[in-house]
Amino acid sequence: MAISRTDPEAGARERLVVVGNGMASLRFLERLTERAPGRYDVTVVGAEPVAAYNRVLLSSLLGGEVDEAACAFRGLDWYEAHGIRLLTGAPVTAIDRESGLAIVGETHVLPFDKLVLAVGSTPIRLPKPGMELPGVITFRDLADVAAIRKAAVEHARAIVIGGGLLGLEAAVGLARRGIDTTLLHVMDRLMERQLDHAAAGLVRRAMEARGVKVRLKADTAAIEGRGRVERLRLSDGTVLPADLVVMSVGVRPSVALAREAGLATSRGITVDDRMATSDPRIFALGECAEHRGQIYGLVEPAYEQAEALSRHLAGEAASYLGTALSTSLKVSGLPVFSAGVVDTPEGAEAIVLSDPGAGLYRKLLVEDGRLIGAVFVGDVAEQGWCKALIRSGEPVGAHLDDLMFGRPAAPQTLAA
Template sequence: MSTYLLDTAMPEARGTDGETRERLVVVGNGMASLRFLERLTEACPGRYDIACVGAEPQAAYNRVLLSSLLGGEIDEAATAFRGLDWYEAHGIRLITGAPVTTIDRENGLAIVGETHILPFDKMVLAIGSQPIRLPKPGMDLPGVITFRDLADVAAIRRAAVQHAKAIVIGGGLLGLEAAAGLARLGIDTTLLHVMDRLMERQLDHEAAGLVKRAMEERGIKVLLGADTAAVEGDGRVERLRLADGTVLPADLVVMSVGVRPSVALAQEAGLAIGRGILVDDAMTTSDPRIFALGECAEHRGLVYGLVEPAYEQADTLARHFSGQQAAYLGTHLATSLKVSGLPVFSAGIVDTPADAEAVILSDPGAGLYRKLLLRDGRLVGAVFVGDIAEQAACKTLIRSGEPAGDVDDLMFGRPAPQPLAA
């Protein structure tokens, strides 16, 4: 039987006015967690006695920049958000490199590592997600690496030696970013995707074709409809075999086929679980003292794997914790990024349904594509490649459901205001 030591840094905490403060333990120190802490300390500074526990050795950093870090465009310092002094200045005890291993709901205790515990009155779970490895032979060979965090980037860079051949599995956003980062290092890179187009959730066929061309112009070989059968090698990765029998030499395989919510900790604690940790509109789990947000949370049947919904959830929860009325009603997803230097924007519906009208501007030679999807005069979807100047207006119209007005303004840009006559 383990013996646990009560963490005396969080006894009955008292504020400067002598009132007992609620003890809040935030499990996870990623982008969603930090956003919540920022908003909470702005809204009600000093109201809670806060401890934040992160499994990674670093404080929260910008995962969006991992591709740039992999490609050598920035250094690790450029991914950092807040220094340790920020946590200290806001009265937040930050524990890194030591995951919460058990939640004792009956006694209100979070067990950190093997021997220490933190008492809590409220808890926020922001424990993110885990990268998926295909259930195929050879996925445990040395040289098969996921692309998810700073440790993965370091492992990929160690493996990506000169003259190495790299294969990236997965044609979603993270897979494209991993392939682009490897190509910037001068590595011979092949991108495999099992579907018939890249980023099929965000792009239609024509837009995806432009993105594929942009990747190929960077020297990345792109194979679509490529179903991985096995990774093979004697003691480490040497080749990848496709279901059609094609064999591709490989020194490094980067796995980027999606993520699944981290639910083990919550499940062991007896919280209600679906695909993720089930939450209501106040981000409350089945235990009214425990809340969840970000990639680990399932809200109204949806699990989001993007930063924007996580930030909206964090903002909602911070308002709720500060005593305001707040409800999270879901997020209309939009994607805005650069793929190999090519601007891409997508929001709402991508493929044209039978009850909608598509207005399209296409100039493949210039790498330009714009598609607007309208239903009853209202914008329900937009896909832009090459020029995304009207993305903010499109996003607003899709979310509000207001009439789209003059579609030419969205397609070609609003005319510049004329100066008043003297």
């Protein structure tokens, strides 16, 4: 089915096509409809069969703590109420920049005056033997959760490869289902980009307390089995039995669509401070976008990009200048926060409070009187303040005690 280039209902409104209906796309649409209601004739095309949902809750969904309905953001009525046409289960296969057309499948044609690419990223599979075997599953979307649940039958033995955020979440979700779960990580500590050794040690203890076996410096050599997964072999010769292998070793920005359309790409789709690509009619945001050489795989930068782009397309002056990365999560119920620098650089001072027995750890990294990094485990009450200080570069000296021990409570007023 083709859509005519002249849509009588749209009138003189500019035609805006948004490719992708994930969290970044939805945040952009929410902000655009607030700032410029009715200005654009909007069509959104999502490759997944459902509307945008909360990927942050996938591990809770896997573990049975929430159901699929709890992961939903906006119902179809919201899109309809804002005049947004939503196509689901319909990947865009090509972009004809010369004619201003987005091609859906083989025959569905969407004309555009402006186009936003929010196509996200694709999970990486290690280039090792056996990755094609049934039972090797990535952990990225609702379909992956359904596949993992199907494979995680009673008495199954699961191995999760990858000690980053998603790998930890997948392992915890499996353990909550009563599955014998082992987490493998090739580095010497979990979440090495966000945590130092002491903090990572506390996280490991929390994982193990929930029944997840953790093996560090574990390099996968191959996955083996006849017809499906039966075991995993490490490079040191260790063989681990497995019925299910969950791959969580990172993602790659989805750039194929942009590259085939002739847009500038590097590791991601190259954008400027207005989130514009090399074609000024086409924009990109979220995990697929590369801004000033940086690719972000977290929700906060995607939301900040969506904010900037919505303002720009609403006619406001707006620029995205980058995001100071931070991570805030709960690992097996243990609050964890990190921002800025994690390991102490030369010339910086590390101020540390550690109580392993209580599962409490705080480290502040200070350089030239300014906060450049923070790692908290167990109590993250001051995380917002830390993020603000790192971003502003404000002198931190007068705040160190409060950041480390918490701000004193306001005195109670005695009743008359």
